[in-house]
Amino acid sequence: MTSLYQEQREADGRTETGETLVEVNDLKTYYEDGGLLGGDPVKAVDGVTFDIQRGETLGLVGESGCGKSTLGRTLMQLETATGGEVRYEGTDITSLSGSDLKDWRRNVQMVFQDPDGSLNDRMTVGEIVMEPLNVHNWKTPEQRRARVRELLETVGLSEEHYYRYPFQFSGGQRQRVGIARALALEPDFLVLDEPVSALDVSVQAKILNLLEDLQEEFGLTYLLIAHDLAVVEHICDRVAVMYLGNIMEIGPTDAIFDDPANPYTNSLLSAIPEPDPTLEKNRITLRGTPPSPRDPPSGCVFSTRCPLKIRPPAYRDLDEDVWQGIEIFREVLREREDVAKSVRERFRDLLGMETEGLDAEEVVEEAFGDLDVPSDVQQHVDSAIEHVRRDDLQSAREELREEFGSVCEREEPELLTVGDAGRQSHCHRHREDYQGTQSYIAEHGYER
Numbered sequence: 001m002t003s004l005y006q007e008q009r010e011a012d013g014r015t016e017t018g019e020t021l022v023e024v025n026d027l028k029t030y031y032e033d034g035g036l037l038g039g040d041p042v043k044a045v046d047g048v049t050f051d052i053q054r055g056e057t058l059g060l061v062g063e064s065g066c067g068k069s070t071l072g073r074t075l076m077q078l079e080t081a082t083g084g085e086v087r088y089e090g091t092d093i094t095s096l097s098g099s100d101l102k103d104w105r106r107n108v109q110m111v112f113q114d115p116d117g118s119l120n121d122r123m124t125v126g127e128i129v130m131e132p133l134n135v136h137n138w139k140t141p142e143q144r145r146a147r148v149r150e151l152l153e154t155v156g157l158s159e160e161h162y163y164r165y166p167f168q169f170s171g172g173q174r175q176r177v178g179i180a181r182a183l184a185l186e187p188d189f190l191v192l193d194e195p196v197s198a199l200d201v202s203v204q205a206k207i208l209n210l211l212e213d214l215q216e217e218f219g220l221t222y223l224l225i226a227h228d229l230a231v232v233e234h235i236c237d238r239v240a241v242m243y244l245g246n247i248m249e250i251g252p253t254d255a256i257f258d259d260p261a262n263p264y265t266n267s268l269l270s271a272i273p274e275p276d277p278t279l280e281k282n283r284i285t286l287r288g289t290p291p292s293p294r295d296p297p298s299g300c301v302f303s304t305r306c307p308l309k310i311r312p313p314a315y316r317d318l319d320e321d322v323w324q325g326i327e328i329f330r331e332v333l334r335e336r337e338d339v340a341k342s343v344r345e346r347f348r349d350l351l352g353m354e355t356e357g358l359d360a361e362e363v364v365e366e367a368f369g370d371l372d373v374p375s376d377v378q379q380h381v382d383s384a385i386e387h388v389r390r391d392d393l394q395s396a397r398e399e400l401r402e403e404f405g406s407v408c409e410r411e412e413p414e415l416l417t418v419g420d421a422g423r424q425s426h427c428h429r430h431r432e433d434y435q436g437t438q439s440y441i442a443e444h445g446y447e448r
């Protein structure tokens with residue numbers, strides 16, 4: 001029987017012609033807090049929009065916990081989207097269910113990070129690779145066995161491996177089994193979730209080469225989720241950079257790696273080791289840890305850590321160290337309020353020491369040291385300290401936000417096109433009215 005999904009594909013004539021294979025619009029995946037204390041949902045993916053062209057490899061990068069795996073799993077419908085849509089060849093697959101969903105799933109498969117965990121050790125390799133064929137009742141048992149033997153050969157294994165068990169294989173071989181299983185139903189689209197991060201470096205290259213060869217041979221489209229930026233640079237056509245459930249920048253791999261436009265991308269890429277150890281690298285260390293996805297910052301999600309946050313006009317010429325002192329003080333208050341709000345929130349420290357139970361003067365002393373703090377700044381800092389003394393963290397934060405708050409905290413940046421390489425970035429700095437407004441950090445590629 002032809003499913004609704006198939007009918008729609010055929011009626012729309014999109015099966016072979018569409019350039020855009022996957023279109024993601026304002027996608028959100030939130031997890032409700034089922035704990036005793038209730039609370040806000042965890043916003044793992046918080047309104048992302050992008051597309052994936054047929055035949056390309058899109059890399060998805062970002063620090064651990066930024067939501068990239070949840071995004072991959074939501075595209076596969078392994079997680080339920082809270083809002084937005086995922087259009088696959090024009091059909092919104094977030095609304096599919098039953099046989100339509102099962103039918104669509106033939107076209108998309110996932111390769112997991114941990115080949116050990118994703119293969120059932122009690123099944124032979126032949127049974128593992130055949131499993132999706134059985135689930136979808138693909139052709140006859142004899143044809144399935146022939147298909148499995150063909151797949152083993154395709155991924156560089158041999159017929160003799162058919163009756164062996166996963167534990168008899170090396171990590172690289174087990175990942176080959178995982179790839180063979182993913183290819184069984186001839187999918188168009190594969191989500192590769194950290195496919196080589198559990199493997200030795202020498203094996204990583206072989207698996208990446210295999211994935212590239214398979215892409216060419218079968219015209220596959222990949223979403224590659226990876227924390228290893230070198231892997232992404234090697235294999236991806238375009239890259240999307242994620243932070244706290246949002247895409248900060250997306251564009252061609254060369255453009256992003258050669259000249260990142262977004263301050264977050266810039267700091268992330270600065271962590272890649274320089275192949276020539278004699279060359280000095282300007283590594284950007286971000287202040288603190290990412291905020292909780294339960295309570296993301298207003299405005300730009302990177303605003304609590306961004307080294308290039310736009311300052312209010314009155315403080316554009318303020319000494320950089322004093323400005324950083326203010327930022328640290330504000331961050332400590334924010335984190336302390338988070339801790340007060342939620343006992344489950346892990347306590348973090350910014351100054352290399354615990355801030356809970358620490359008095360505000362001590363934090364300020366650590367943050368400003370011997371710096372010459374202008375009187376207008378000092379006045380607001382003192383006033384905030386007074387609020388802290390009265391245990392009124394909220395007023396302290398508001399006092400500082402009112403005086404030192406930035407457009408970056410008030411307004412969510414739009415996704416703007418930067419340059420002519422087809423790159424887009426979420427940052428107010430790309431707006432004409434915010435270019436050249438204060439001392440930029442020249443080595444970050446920004447003009448003064």
Ligand code: SF4
Nearest residue numbers: 300303306408427428
């Ligand atoms: S909008 Fe502001 S805080 Fe966000 S990345 Fe740009 S400069 Fe930094």
